[in-house]
Amino acid sequence: MSCGNEHFKDRKMEGGKISLLGFLVSLVFTRVVGGAGVKGLASCNFPAVYNFGDSNSDTGAGLSATIRPTQPPKGRICDGRLVIDFIGKNTSGLPRPEDFSKALYTLDIGQNDCYQALFGYPTPVIPDLINNFTAALQSLYDEGGRAFWIHNVGPNGCLPFIRRKILGQKQETLDKNGCVNSLNEIVMEYNKQLKDRVIKLRADLPDASITYVDVYTVKYNLISNAKSLGFTGPFTQCIYNTTCENPSMHISWDGVHYTEAANHIVAKDILNGSLSDPPVSITHACHKSVSSYLS
Ligand SMILES: *[C@@H]1O[C@H](CO)[C@@H](O)[C@H](O)[C@H]1NC(C)=O
Numbered sequence: 001m002s003c004g005n006e007h008f009k010d011r012k013m014e015g016g017k018i019s020l021l022g023f024l025v026s027l028v029f030t031r032v033v034g035g036a037g038v039k040g041l042a043s044c045n046f047p048a049v050y051n052f053g054d055s056n057s058d059t060g061a062g063l064s065a066t067i068r069p070t071q072p073p074k075g076r077i078c079d080g081r082l083v084i085d086f087i088g089k090n091t092s093g094l095p096r097p098e099d100f101s102k103a104l105y106t107l108d109i110g111q112n113d114c115y116q117a118l119f120g121y122p123t124p125v126i127p128d129l130i131n132n133f134t135a136a137l138q139s140l141y142d143e144g145g146r147a148f149w150i151h152n153v154g155p156n157g158c159l160p161f162i163r164r165k166i167l168g169q170k171q172e173t174l175d176k177n178g179c180v181n182s183l184n185e186i187v188m189e190y191n192k193q194l195k196d197r198v199i200k201l202r203a204d205l206p207d208a209s210i211t212y213v214d215v216y217t218v219k220y221n222l223i224s225n226a227k228s229l230g231f232t233g234p235f236t237q238c239i240y241n242t243t244c245e246n247p248s249m250h251i252s253w254d255g256v257h258y259t260e261a262a263n264h265i266v267a268k269d270i271l272n273g274s275l276s277d278p279p280v281s282i283t284h285a286c287h288k289s290v291s292s293y294l295s
Pocket residue numbers: 090091092
């Protein structure tokens with residue numbers, strides 16, 4: 001599901017239906033760029049990237065195809081590029097069926113599912129979510145997908161809209177940065193179970209190379225160092241009701257989604273593999289031997 005502010009209304013009408021990996025949000029016709037080389041390993045030369053995820057990685061088509069048209073100016077919920085846009089390089093060609101097994105499959109999902117508690121939906125049943133995630137990944141594998149790059153969930157308790165909303169409803173403890181502890185704890189538990197499952201999947205799917213990427217840590221560091229990185233603060237945002245002059249001064253675009261400036265920092269921090277398990281850059285995420293060796 002997408003997670004724009006308006007969206008919470010839609011979700012209520014759906015009667016709390018939870019959807020994990022519900023749809024293909026963006027099919028990115030690109031090659032992978034960026035990331036440092038790894039000694040002794042050849043670059044994977046992925047001919048295409050297929051992304052599955054929520055609005056954090058929706059470049060426009062997913063939301064429009066499933067829920068409502070995306071809005072100007074960018075056709076996505078951001079003032080510019082998303083993390084996925086920093087991963088791909090435009091080759092102006094459609095991927096061919098023979099590329100499916102050589103492509104990189106990126107997955108960035110779970111943020112909305114981890115919100116459920118706040119909006120009165122049943123507390124997320126984390127093991128159930130993880131099982132559903134596994135089933136989705138298994139289907140991609142059955143269709144021939146082999147290289148998977150999995151983003152964990154970022155710190156929901158630091159998202160300005162969510163923070164404002166929950167603090168308006170109840171008393172919550174905040175951490176040293178002002179983020180809501182309880183929401184981040186749900187995410188951390190989800191991420192822990194996701195990581196455990198990835199390790200298991202490496203054994204269950206013998207031909208897959210699966211990289212787990214700790215986006216949570218990158219985003220949390222960004223929040224902690226907001227001012228020194230040139231942002232006005234950890235919780236300011238660009239649009240709530242209105243537009244703002246200088247989006248790059250804010251981490252958050254609309255209270256839920258990051259700005260291009262913040263996404264760029266996140267992308268730089270994850271692409272070289274320093275927060276990946278195994279620690280390979282995205283350009284080398286096809287090497288099964290590295291995956292199995294390290295886990
Ligand atoms: C991709 O590259 C082609 C050829 O250079 C160009 O015509 C096209 O507009 C580009 N598409 C995007 C989305 O940048």
